[in-house]
Amino acid sequence: MRTKLPEQGRGRQAVFDQMRDMAKSDADWRHGRVPLYVFKANDDVTAVGRDAFFEFFAENALGAKRAFGSLKRMEDEVVAMALDLFHGPEGAVGNMTTGGSESIFMAVRACREWNRARRKSARHTGNMVIPFSAHPAFTKAARTMDIEVRRIPLAADLRADPAAMAAAVDDDTILLVGSAPCFPHGVIDPIAEIGEIAQRLGIWLHVDACVGGYVAPFVRMIGYPVPDFDFVVPGVSSISADLHKFGFCPKPASTVFYRDPEQAKYQVFNIDDWPNGLFSTPTLTGTRPGGAVAAAWATMQFLGVSGYCEIARNLMTMRDNYVKGINEIEGLHVWGKPHVSILTFGSEEVDIFRVAEVMSGKGWVPGLVRKPPAMHQMMSMFHEVGREAYLADLRAAVGVVRQEPKTKATIKATY
Ligand SMILES: Cc1ncc(COP(=O)(O)O)c(C=O)c1O
Known part of the structure; x- marks a missing residue:
């Protein structure tokens, strides 16, 4: 039987009791x-994130520019702190999104639009050359935007194989990808070598640091070996990094960054031909929880x-x-x-x-x-x-x- 909206609202206690009962089998x-x-x-970090989230529970980050200067400032500061961590050069930019898949989607879109502009070909889609281990979000973005995906077998150490990737590139290749680390095996791809190929061939390189972005820099600081994976590698054009994974911030929160602000502009959706004037968003989503922005800022400030x-x-x-x-x-x-x-x-x-x-x-x-x-x-x-x-x-x-x-x-x- 299909569940119907109850005719009469139920008491708060009954609603919560039922939810807790349902969770018993989770x-x-x-x-x-x-x-x-x-x-x-740990518990303290969780509490700071949760409390900050509820402090801005009602606010909408879509309105950060026009109504909620606090959220605008917090998002700008989250991005600035992260760019500092990822060796972003002068002029590098970024923004928050609601998750790794959205960050990846936006970077792929920016790359496709930038390629269309520079190739003077409004319908160009092209192909992306990515390691077999790259996250499914790349294929999701590619299928949505009609881009061909070439998943390339890994080297024996389960990392991307730069030579095999280079061999799969052709004139239609718009994007190379490396992960830091990849989800399946937890290893960081040889980003410096993929970066050299990207620079030599003039192709956009995206580093998917959704898992490692907010932990690998600190793992390196405490003395474990971590290969270069961020903007310190000259060929890296964009990076995705999830706050809601190892940044230990509440969901939904991720970040996407671009070395070149001219390339970043291609991420933004601008629509003017409707009744309410210019609608301009750097994200796929419209409404975004203000709580997630505040919680990310508070967690980063609390931890340092x-x-x-x-x-x-x-x-x-x-x-x-x-x-x-x-x-x-x-x-x-x-x-x-x-x-x-x-x-x-x-x-x-x-x-x-x-x-x-x-x-x-x-x-x-x-x-x-x-x-x-x-x-x-x-x-x-x-x-x-x-x-x-x-x-x-x-x-x-x-x-x-x-x-x-x-x-x-x-x-x-x-x-
Ligand atoms: C390497 C990597 N990239 C991207 C994603 C996608 O992130 P999300 O689930 O937040 O969309 C994940 C998720 O686990 C991941 O491991």
Whole structure:
């Protein structure tokens, strides 16, 4: 039966009771049982973000220029702080969006429009040459804008293969992409080498730092190896970086940046032929939650460099303990050399999808990668709480699978 709007409004208590009741069957993310979707640094950071969000709960960032100068200032400052972190040169610009997919979409649109202008071809669409591991948001943007996608196989270390990417470029190529890091394997692509190709061939390079943007700089500051991935690489034209992932800000919040303000202009939608005059937005969305802008600003102010470094230290210690724990289970190995806190691990001895299936039976939502076959964990500090239980269940699951080698996994990798 289709649900109908209730004839009479219900009491607040009844509404909240029902929501809480529905949530009882949700996965237990608070104890690290969900390998993606939710991010946390610590309770204090969560509280600052939440309270700042509710302080500006009603305001709309669409009206930041005309009505809410506070939000305009906060968004400008978020962008300026990030550009400083990403070595943005003089003149570099950016704006907030509602998520990684939107940031990527806007950069692809800017790139396509800029190419149309410089090629003097109003209908040019062209192709993008991207690593196999690039996020689906690139394909989503490409299909929406009729751009051909060329996904190029990875090198043996699971990073993008710059030579293979260069070989796939032709006169119609408008965009190259590298990730910092990619979602599937958690490794940062060789951005400096892709940047050289981009410069040599005069092609736009977008770096997708949706995952790493707000954590990798601090991971490097505390002494872990992080390859150059931002505007310090001369060939990088644009960067996407999500505040609502490892910036530890409330959803929905991401950022997109451009080295050249002339290129950034092509991101903006300007529409004048309707009754209310010029409508100009740099985002795909119209209305945007003012709370998300305020919360991002407040979180960044509250943490500062020292706070983010402290989080990076905790995160990397946890990551190292997971790597150690997984490698200690006979038959399992972490694939590649993860740069931040996304891990994938598999096995030459047991069917890792079957291991994931057994783990799923114990209440762990499985993250899976098809190539190479692996389990996947995008981890923040929720995952420290569940680390010992996870590793114990994982060890037991490998034992179960070893004892029933003929049982075939039916589980499929889905995002
Ligand atoms: C590397 C990368 N890029 C882009 C995205 C898309 O971000 P969102 O889900 O906020 O749209 C993700 C999401 O996990 C990601 O891992």
